[in-house]
Amino acid sequence: MRIIMLGAPGAGKGTQAKKIAARYGIPHISTGDIFRANIKNGTELGKKAKTYMDQGLLVPDELTCDLVVDRIQQPDAEKGYVLDGFPRTIPQAECLTEALEKLGSKIDYAIDVDVPDSNIVNRMSGRRACVKCGATYHIVYAAPKQEGICDACGEKLILRDDDKPETVQKRLDVYHSQTQPLIDYYTKQGVLKSVDGTKDLDEVFAQITQILGA
Numbered sequence: 001m002r003i004i005m006l007g008a009p010g011a012g013k014g015t016q017a018k019k020i021a022a023r024y025g026i027p028h029i030s031t032g033d034i035f036r037a038n039i040k041n042g043t044e045l046g047k048k049a050k051t052y053m054d055q056g057l058l059v060p061d062e063l064t065c066d067l068v069v070d071r072i073q074q075p076d077a078e079k080g081y082v083l084d085g086f087p088r089t090i091p092q093a094e095c096l097t098e099a100l101e102k103l104g105s106k107i108d109y110a111i112d113v114d115v116p117d118s119n120i121v122n123r124m125s126g127r128r129a130c131v132k133c134g135a136t137y138h139i140v141y142a143a144p145k146q147e148g149i150c151d152a153c154g155e156k157l158i159l160r161d162d163d164k165p166e167t168v169q170k171r172l173d174v175y176h177s178q179t180q181p182l183i184d185y186y187t188k189q190g191v192l193k194s195v196d197g198t199k200d201l202d203e204v205f206a207q208i209t210q211i212l213g214a
């Protein structure tokens, strides 16, 4: 099962993507996580990506597309995968479609987690991420067991630079101008499914499993 998650930053698509990956036994591939790991490891890619990410801008397509096309050909992705945060532009979607055609494969579902802008800023300011393992929490909707500490690895939780309110509005503007057109793109491919992302986490997941089947 090859799945793409669509939705505004902060719509909860990352959380749902992880749940889908666990339920269906397929890898969760997050371009944001890949960039953050590169930043942490001080790679050239990380250095380049950071300048864009800190401003709420998209990393250029040419730095993104090859990375994903390579990742989806790894052995663990043979049965499928859930892409989270990619594609984010029409050229990225076209690059993916072309690569999949060459591989004789295709996307089965593009799931749009729909949340109005008015909910987003509030949600993002409550997000916290682990400095070490990248696990994400929300101070209201998905709180860690101990405030400010990661359940998974015991490290400190922080508000990521790109989740700060001044960056969030920029990311929303970028989403509307560059990513939202993908809804039409995947509707035309006949694979778009929308879920109501304003519901609580488990309800959204139930909507998704109903689409994907048991």
Ligand code: AMP
Residues within 6 Å of the ligand: 009, 030, 031, 032, 033, 035, 052, 053, 054, 056, 057, 058, 059, 060, 061, 064, 084, 085, 086, 087, 088, 092, 162, 171
């Ligand atoms: P995310 O964790 O998916 O919200 O991504 C965090 C940031 O990483 C974004 O705001 C972008 O700067 C960058 N990023 C992640 N995925 C992509 C992508 N597919 N294309 C361009 N930039 C991306």
